[in-house]
Amino acid sequence: MSKKKLVFSGVQPTGNLHLGNYLGALKNFVYLQKEMECIYCVVDLHAITVFQNPKELKNNVLETVASFLATGLNPEKSVIFNQSSVSGHAELAWIFNCVSRIGWLNRMTQFKDKAGSDKEKASVGLYIYPNLMASDILLYKATHVPVGADQKQHLELSRDIAQKFNNDFNCKDFFPLPEPLIPKNVSRIMSLRDGTKKMSKSEESDYSRINLKDNADEISKKIKKAKSDSEQIPNNLKLLENKPEALNLINIYSEISKTSLEKVLNEMSGKEYSYLKTKLTDLLISEITPVGKEIAKLLRDKSHLMKILEKGREKANIIAEENLKNIREKVGLI
Ligand code: TYM
Numbered sequence: 001m002s003k004k005k006l007v008f009s010g011v012q013p014t015g016n017l018h019l020g021n022y023l024g025a026l027k028n029f030v031y032l033q034k035e036m037e038c039i040y041c042v043v044d045l046h047a048i049t050v051f052q053n054p055k056e057l058k059n060n061v062l063e064t065v066a067s068f069l070a071t072g073l074n075p076e077k078s079v080i081f082n083q084s085s086v087s088g089h090a091e092l093a094w095i096f097n098c099v100s101r102i103g104w105l106n107r108m109t110q111f112k113d114k115a116g117s118d119k120e121k122a123s124v125g126l127y128i129y130p131n132l133m134a135s136d137i138l139l140y141k142a143t144h145v146p147v148g149a150d151q152k153q154h155l156e157l158s159r160d161i162a163q164k165f166n167n168d169f170n171c172k173d174f175f176p177l178p179e180p181l182i183p184k185n186v187s188r189i190m191s192l193r194d195g196t197k198k199m200s201k202s203e204e205s206d207y208s209r210i211n212l213k214d215n216a217d218e219i220s221k222k223i224k225k226a227k228s229d230s231e232q233i234p235n236n237l238k239l240l241e242n243k244p245e246a247l248n249l250i251n252i253y254s255e256i257s258k259t260s261l262e263k264v265l266n267e268m269s270g271k272e273y274s275y276l277k278t279k280l281t282d283l284l285i286s287e288i289t290p291v292g293k294e295i296a297k298l299l300r301d302k303s304h305l306m307k308i309l310e311k312g313r314e315k316a317n318i319i320a321e322e323n324l325k326n327i328r329e330k331v332g333l334i
Pocket residue numbers: 008009010011012013020021022023024025026043046132133136137145146147148149150151186187188189190198199200
């Protein structure tokens with residue numbers, strides 16, 4: 001097996017990226033590009049597992065690329081492209097549909113959440129989505145996958161698929177078993193309105209999340225309205241166990257201020273949450289609003305973004321085709 005480390009990750013182009021995407025994934029993407037070879041993909045084929053307005057989808061793909069660049073990804077260092085432009089993703093996904101087991105997919109909690117109560121009406125694509133995700137990663141034989149905690153189960157399925165393929169086709173170590181890279185304290189940023197739910201693009205209330213495109217006024221209003229706790233900030237993390245909203249705000253503050261949770265509590269214990277909120281608002285404004293401005297600036301030159309995608313597609317396709325040739329051979333396809 002090649003010992004080369006290769007990072008792959010994907011983000012769906014379904015509108016505004018938010019603080020959860022930023023802390024759980026994008027910041028890690030940027031950090032990793034300094035250390036390893038990285039491929040970052042705007043996963044448009046994943047997005048259409050739920051109906052997307054075609055015009056909006058196109059714009060959202062470009063906006064996701066702009067968000068990648070605005071948070072610090074460098075197209076000279078990392079390969080940046082959109083999934084549907086490399087047809088190998090769909091081809092390998094079909095092969096994996098035949099390797100993966102229905103029982104494995106039936107255990108996927110994200111399908112259960114997204115399909116809701118009427119599963120009969122969910123698209124088949126939504127159901128087999130994790131097989132496509134395995135194909136995204138393994139098409140490049142990626143070894144490391146930076147994601148938030150919500151993707152952990154999908155990553156485990158990718159490993160199962162890789163292992164079963166290697167066994168079925170008698171090619172030990174052909175596919176690497178990809179390792180998830182999940183940040184420690186910010187693996188699951190929670191909704192500002194309900195600390196038991198993750199911050200998400202699909203949550204109805206915009207007050208539940210900080211978007212990368214929010215301006216200072218919006219950030220300030222959202223943090224002011226965010227649920228916290230009527231008691232004072234405690235000096236011990238254990239006392240926050242049943243206060244998910246308060247813990248979430250402290251977690252975000254700790255991450256953005258690069259201060260350990262213990263230190264934050266030491267500094268703030270005995271104070272009201274309004275004190276934390278004021279400091280957090282200032283930090284978020286200085287970290288997030290420049291990103292939003294940069295996204296807006298980049299979106300003024302769509303042809304530049306298209307060129308980045310085209311260059312990325314070329315690079316990605318070379319690796320994909322080379323690997324697919326070997327995959328087809330293993331399976332016995334002429
Ligand atoms: P997506 O588009 O929902 O989210 C993109 C990334 O952001 C992370 N994330 C969060 N992290 C912390 N807290 C949150 N509240 C939060 N919300 C989102 C996600 O974990 C993810 O890392 N299936 C994937 C996309 C995908 C992919 C792949 C990822 C497709 N193929 C291959 C890795 C490798 C998804 O829907 O992410």
